[in-house]
Amino acid sequence: MESQLHIYNTLTGQKEPFEPLNPPFVGLYVCGPTVYSNVHLGNCRTFMSFDLVNRYLRFLGYKVRYVRNITDAGHLENDADEGEDKISKKARLEQLEPMEIVQRYTLDFRAKMADFNTLPPDIEPTATGHIVEQIEIIQKIIDAGLAYEINGSVYFDVLRYSEGDEYGILSGRKVDELISGTRDLDGQDEKRNPIDFALWKKASPSHIMRWSSPWGEGFPGWHLECSVMSTKYLGETFDIHGGGMDLKFPHHECEIAQNKAAHGSHAVRYWMHANMLTFEGKKMSKSLGNSILPDELFTGDHKLLRKGFHPMVVRFFSMQAHYGSTLDFSNEALEAAEAGFKRLMNGLDKMKSIEVGSASNLSVKDYSDRFYAAMNDDFNSPILISHLFDLVKTVKVDGKEKTVLTQEDKDALIQLVHGFVFDVLGLKQPEGKAEAGDEKIGGLMDLILEFRQRARTDKDWGTSDLIRDRLKELEIEVKDGKDGAAWEIK
Ligand code: AMP
Numbered sequence: 079m080e081s082q083l084h085i086y087n088t089l090t091g092q093k094e095p096f097e098p099l100n101p102p103f104v105g106l107y108v109c110g111p112t113v114y115s116n117v118h119l120g121n122c123r124t125f126m127s128f129d130l131v132n133r134y135l136r137f138l139g140y141k142v143r144y145v146r147n148i149t150d151a152g153h154l155e156n157d158a159d160e161g162e163d164k165i166s167k168k169a170r171l172e173q174l175e176p177m178e179i180v181q182r183y184t185l186d187f188r189a190k191m192a193d194f195n196t197l198p199p200d201i202e203p204t205a206t207g208h209i210v211e212q213i214e215i216i217q218k219i220i221d222a223g224l225a226y227e228i229n230g231s232v233y234f235d236v237l238r239y240s241e242g243d244e245y246g247i248l249s250g251r252k253v254d255e256l257i258s259g260t261r262d263l264d265g266q267d268e269k270r271n272p273i274d275f276a277l278w279k280k281a282s283p284s285h286i287m288r289w290s291s292p293w294g295e296g297f298p299g300w301h302l303e304c305s306v307m308s309t310k311y312l313g314e315t316f317d318i319h320g321g322g323m324d325l326k327f328p329h330h331e332c333e334i335a336q337n338k339a340a341h342g343s344h345a346v347r348y349w350m351h352a353n354m355l356t357f358e359g360k361k362m363s364k365s366l367g368n369s370i371l372p373d374e375l376f377t378g379d380h381k382l383l384r385k386g387f388h389p390m391v392v393r394f395f396s397m398q399a400h401y402g403s404t405l406d407f408s409n410e411a412l413e414a415a416e417a418g419f420k421r422l423m424n425g426l427d428k429m430k431s432i433e434v435g436s437a438s439n440l441s442v443k444d445y446s447d448r449f450y451a452a453m454n455d456d457f458n459s460p461i462l463i464s465h466l467f468d469l470v471k472t473v474k475v476d477g478k479e480k481t482v483l484t485q486e487d488k489d490a491l492i493q494l495v496h497g498f499v500f501d502v503l504g505l506k507q508p509e510g511k512a513e514a515g516d517e518k519i520g521g522l523m524d525l526i527l528e529f530r531q532r533a534r535t536d537k538d539w540g541t542s543d544l545i546r547d548r549l550k551e552l553e554i555e556v557k558d559g560k561d562g563a564a565w566e567i568k
Pocket residue numbers: 109110111112113119120121122123124321322323324325353354355356361362363
C-alpha cells in the first residue's frame with residue numbers, strides 16, 4: 079500500500095494530506111522570474127524544487143496544469159512601491175527597448191531551465207499580456223471598497239481589509255507592527271497608510287512601460303499579476319501556489335488579500351515555499367555580490383569556483399537537500415555531489431547485471447514502499463536519495479552474496495529505480511558520456527577486454543597495460559578480479 083502524499087502548507091504550518099480540489103486534476107502556480115538579468119543559481123534552485131513537485135505529482139498520475147509566470151513589468155526596485163521598474167531601468171542603462179531586455183532574459187531563463195532538465199510549464203503567462211485582466215480586478219477591488227485612487231495611482235487599503243480579514247495570515251506579521259516599522263516619508267507618501275500597497279502606479283513622464291487605464295497612464299503593481307494569472311488559468315480556488323521563501327511577504331501576503339477582496343476567497347489551498355540557496359550562510363543574491371550564474375558553474379569560470387560541474391551534478395546537489403531547508407553552496411559540497419551522482423549512475427548500470435534466477439533474495443516492494451514513503455512525506459528527496467544509495471550498496475552482482483532476482487522482479491526493480499531517478503528526481507545520464515548499460519558500449523567493452531585477456535594469457539603485459547591506461551584516459555576504469563576484469567565509467 080502506498081502512503082498518501084502530505085504537503086507542508088506554509089499557511090497552516092502543518093503537514094497536511096494532499097487532497098486535490100478536482101482529482102485527478104491539480105492546479106500548480108509558481109511565481110516565475112523577473113526577466114531583467116540572467117538567472118543565478120539561487121533562482122534556479124527554487125525552480126528545480128518546484129520541478130520536483132510537478133514531476134512527482136505527474137508520477138503519481140495527477141493531471142497537472144503547471145502555470146509559471148514571467149514578470150516583465152511592474153516589479154519595482156524595492157517593496158515599498160518606490161524606485162524604478164527593474165526592466166525599465168535595465169532598458170535605460172543598456173539603451174534597449176524593455177521588450178528586448180525581456181526577450182533576452184526570458185530566453186536565457188528557458189535555456190538554463192532546460193540545462194537543469196526541468197519540465198516546462200504548461201502555461202507561461204506574462205504580466206504585460208494580462209494588463210486588461212489586471213485593470214478589471216483593480217476595479218473589482220475598488221468596488222468592494224478595499225482600494226482607493228489617488229493622483230492616478232490605486233492602492234490597496236490594508237487597514238480597511240484587516241477590519242474583516244487577517245492581513246499577515248501567511249507571514250505571521252501583525253498590522254500594528256508593520257505600521258510602526260514603516261519609515262516616515264515626511265508626508266511625501268500619497269498612501270493613506272504606509273503599509274497600503276500599489277495595485278496601479280501612475281507613470282511619470284520618463285517611465286517607458288505604460289498603459290492606459292481608467293485612472294490614467296500607468297502600470298500594474300507587481301503583486302497583482304500573480305493573483306490575476308493564477309486564478310485566470312487555475313480557477314478562483316486552486317490547489318498549490320509556490321515560490322521562494324523570500325516571496326512570502328509582501329508578495330504572497332498581498333496576493334491573498336487581493337484574491338479575497340476580488341473573489342471572496344483566499345484562492346490557494348496549499349502554499350509551498352522553497353528555501354534559499356546560501357553562500358557561506360548568506361542568501362545568494364545579485365545585490366550581495368555572491369551570486370553564481372549557471373554557465374559560470376558549468377565552466378568553472380568564476381573566482382569562487384575551483385572547477386566546473388555538469389548541470390546534472392548541480393541538480394543532484396539541489397535534490398540532496400529538502401526543498402524547505404536552506405542549502406549552502408561550496409566547492410566541497412559540489413565535489414561531494416559529483417562523487418555521489420557518479421556512484422548513483424554507476425549503481426543504476428550495475429542493476430542491469432543482476433543475476434536472474436527462480437527466486438528473489440531482495441524485496442523490490444520493500445524499496446518501492448520506502449521510495450514512495452520518502453516522497454509522500456512532503457517531497458523528501460534527500461531521504462529518497464539515501465534509500466537509493468542503500469539499494470545501490472545492497473545490490474551485488476558478484477561474490478557469494480550475489481543478488482538474484484526473478485526476471486519479473488528484475489524488470490520491476492529497474493523500472494522503479496529509473497522512475498524515481500529519471501522521472502521524479504529529473505536526473506539524466508550526462509550527455510557525451512556513454513551509458514555503461516548501453517548495449518553497443520557493453521559489446522565493445524566485452525571485445526576490448528577479451529583482447530586484453532588474450533594479451534595477458536600470452537604474458538604481453540605491455541599491451542594489457544596499454545589497453546587499461548587508454549581506457550582510463552577515456553574515464554573507463556578496468557578492475558582485475560578473480561572472476562576476470564570488470565569495468566566502470568567514472
Ligand atoms: P526574482 O526573479 O527575483 O523574482 O526571483 C525568482 C525566484 O527566485 C523567486 O521565487 C525567488 O524567491 C527565488 N530566489 C531568489 N534568490 C534565491 C536564492 N538565493 N535561493 C533560492 N531561491 C531564490
